[in-house]
Amino acid sequence: xxxxxxxxxxxxxxxxxxxxxxxxxxxxxxxxxxxxxxxxxxxxxxxxxxxxxxxxxxxxxxxxxxxxxxxxxxxxxxxxxxxxxxxxxxxxxxxxxxxxxxxxxxxxxxxxxxxxxxxxxxxxxxxxxxxxxxxxxxxxxxxxxxxxxxxxxxxxxxxxxxxxxxxxxx
Numbered sequence: 001x002x003x004x005x006x007x008x009x010x011x012x013x014x015x016x017x018x019x020x021x022x023x024x025x026x027x028x029x030x031x032x033x034x035x036x037x038x039x040x041x042x043x044x045x046x047x048x049x050x051x052x053x054x055x056x057x058x059x060x061x062x063x064x065x066x067x068x069x070x071x072x073x074x075x076x077x078x079x080x081x082x083x084x085x086x087x088x089x090x091x092x093x094x095x096x097x098x099x100x101x102x103x104x105x106x107x108x109x110x111x112x113x114x115x116x117x118x119x120x121x122x123x124x125x126x127x128x129x130x131x132x133x134x135x136x137x138x139x140x141x142x143x144x145x146x147x148x149x150x151x152x153x154x155x156x157x158x159x160x161x162x163x164x165x166x167x168x169x170x
Contacts, residue, residue: 009061010054014044022058029062034072037062042076046083074113077106078121085124090132096139100146107146108154122150 011022018040025037041059045052059073083089084099111118128135129143145164149156 009058025062029065038072038076042080078117081121085121090128090135093136093138096142100142103146
């Protein structure tokens with residue numbers, strides 16, 4: 001844990017102004033526009049999936065320094081989730097798995113921040129589950145499970161646990 005003083009974030013791919021913005025955000029988030037920081041991080045993450053892990057580290061550090069949840073991330077996170085709910089992404093099991101995992105982790109908190117966007121997201125997921133041809137069995141299972149998870153107030157019922165994960169626990 002002695003690495004807190006080091007700034008070993010991979011931000012060299014950004015222009016000089018953006019690097020300065022990110023470095024300032026990492027040192028003193030109150031001196032920057034966090035909406036702008038969030039948008040820069042999300043945009044780069046959508047362009048470069050390798051950067052996504054680094055983006056998470058940067059956001060986590062900013063949240064820790066700022067000592068509060070990063071409200072500026074709510075809409076960009078929704079944007080990422082909406083991207084993962086699109087037709088082409090639902091065709092890829094890894095992307096459906098990522099979407100469902102994130103909704104398990106932060107779905108309830110996101111819904112509290114903006115329930116209308118969560119309703120819109122789940123309409124997309126429902127339509128994808130019901131109407132989209134060519135979904136793998138695993139993708140269908142994951143989508144149905146997250147739809148039921150939200151319907152149960154973001155909790156896993158015993159029946160759902162048994163239905164979706166019985167082979168895992170056997």
